[in-house]
Amino acid sequence: MTAGGGGLVASGALARSGGPTPARVLVYDHVGTLAADVRDAVEHHDPVPEIVDCRRPRALADFLTEQRFDVLVAGPGLDSRAGFERLRIIREELPSMPIVLAVANTAELDVRDVVRAGAVDLVEIPIPGEKLRETMDRALQLARRTAEVAGPGTAIEPVRPDSSIPKRVITIASASGGCGKTFLATNLAWFLTHHAKRRVCIIDLDLQFGEVSASLRLRPRYTITDLIQHDNDDEAEFNAHFEEFCETHETGISVLAAPRDPTEAAAIRPADVGRVIDAARAHFDDVIVDTPPALADSVVVAYNRSDELFVMATLDIPSIRNMQVFLSTLERLHVSNDGIRLILNKAESDAGVEIRQVLKLFPQGFDATLPYAREVQRSINAGRPVLATNPSADISRQISNSMKRLLPADAQDRFTEYEAANRPGRFRMRNRKPKAVTA
Template identity: 25%
Template sequence: MRGARVTILCEPEATAASLLAPFLGDDVRIVVSLRAATRALAADPAERLVVIGSGVRAENALEFAAHVSRSAAGTDIVLMRDTVDSDLLSRAFDAGIQTVLPTHERHALAEACTRLAASRRPAAAPPQPGPTAAPNGVIVAVVAAKGGCGKTTFAINLALALNAGGEVRVCLVDLDLEFGDVASSLRLDVERTLLDAVPGRALTRADIAALVTTYHPGLDCILAPVGPGEAERVTPAVAREALNALAQLYDYIVVDTPARMSHHVLAALDTADHHVLITVPEVPAVKSLRRTLDVLDLLGYRRESRSIVVNRTDPRVVLTARNVETLARSPIAGHIPFSWDVPASINHAAPLVTAEPDHPVSKAIRAFARARIGTGAAATRRPGVPRRSVRGWSR
């Protein structure tokens, strides 16, 4: 449990407050205004957790948080909103808010409060791995800030490039649970999906075998569910458990994520060793990339584990590589040339990396894989650099 401190819940709507309060432990003080929350903080210095409900206007909540961060250092603030986007996340974290959660994620609220309480206690020494600890495979999360950038096609070809013709064990995970295209792109029958994972426990080798669909020697896939409403039944915790289990069985795990921030994307980003961000040389896409980079920085992800790839580069396009770097304010790690052969390969379910290994697109993807991810046996995760483990939209 969270511990002894009292939680202040600021929610003017009585019904909403009654729904949130049971997830905040036994000691909850409900107030109906931020002014009352300020008085409660001043009256009892032990009260160092404030949950602001969606009934409070966002601007007022941000102003309150900025004031508290200056006057009551050490106070944790959780903001609940009906909708969460990257702009709100950026402004919330700038104001000093630790966690932003969708209103309906009440179980995630309980977990966030538990985590924040634990962070106030002295940290225990991390366990030292024994001499027989198995090395982890490298998890690569492929992300696009905007749809239509060719993310799934890149993820598929990257997985095949890392597979090196079957010499290296790779698993491609379709985490775009609502609109995943890995199965259709590779013409795989969807007989088992991530929905078949057993929640609440570490997955065994037998569990993983029951989840994967083999595409190519040494290359397995975990497909996204296809039935109506099935995506909502796959929790972020299940996704995280599956990725951790896969890291014990494969050299590389390539995760194709949806083109929007969600708890499932955060689970993949938390678990991954490397983030590959895909964009195209178009101003809206690069501006979306810049906003995503800002959010990743605010969430504390390491920049050295990040690579930006510009897809569909074309010398006839006015936006040059230097323009993209200037707009993104970040270096570009890879350029994939534009080619009409790419959509043709998608329509024929024949990824270029294997169908045409000498194609310029294939060469560019393999070069990126060698330079930024590695080939051959996967590198062991560096000691002392743990994966982030965060539940919810948190700093």
């Protein structure tokens, strides 16, 4: 579950016992007094519903994962494209829990976003008392009817996140620019979010010229610099507020953006990078670190904290040579080679370098050999990973096949079904592309 790090506890408290059970309402509002207004609006009920106030995105995920609620009131803070995507995912996993959407300005909303979020009612803040009372009455009645359909005593067990795969840090690296690190980072993040229901954060560690935000068409309010400068001496506060400095893409991917000004990179120390990665690991299932083509101390910190390190090159002599030097340097820096995976990108049959010649230089083999594809540029211009915009393209299928091993077993089965559904037509003409090379 992207919004909450695994599956959510099912609602249905109104049908769990023979007597009247107080309904539980979760109110998300990161700035205002919506929870107090909702409490006043439902006080005439017998028994009076319990109102739980939530003000931070991470707390919302924790509440829904660990507890049960009958109604969710989604207020300011979730009335954005990223917020609607969170609500859509919540709705998919808890279809019996009505969602009431409370926003500051209904005129600015795209009705398609509201529909996809699955809200049963839409109200504009400030909400007149009588209007809010009627809205909450309808939502609670709907929750009760849904619970009655399930039948008294029906126990719906919480769906727990898959514990077979622990939290991971996956770093993308290369010794040459233009190898497609950001492209791979964003697509890997989408793959894990979509197919494994993992909560994923990309840290843009290219501190001078990071491109993650631009490639996803995000306009981040904060950057890694803002995070490091916030409560710098209080480790607990630093960790607690980590997610507030991330920007969430419409696909559910969270991004900690690179500094806006390249000169800010000099103020970020290796120790700061270590703290950031550790905090991200505490909040997310998978942390993907996008790095610059440099062996700076701050980047080496990321390498040493990584469970997997993807090293990329393109099919040209300078890039291949730099990969050799890069790998030997990592060995001298005592970076473990256990999790190193090689990726060859933009491989064209007429590049003048044969893949089999490259394999002789790297006997460990490549996890994937990805073709040059026009779909990639189109996806970047659209601000979405190519896996989302064109899942049946050769480039998408080869990325997915190389990343399938990162999924838990049950998700691999689901992915196989997804792949079959998105396979190109039997008689569709396709250009011949270089095939994936595995070790």
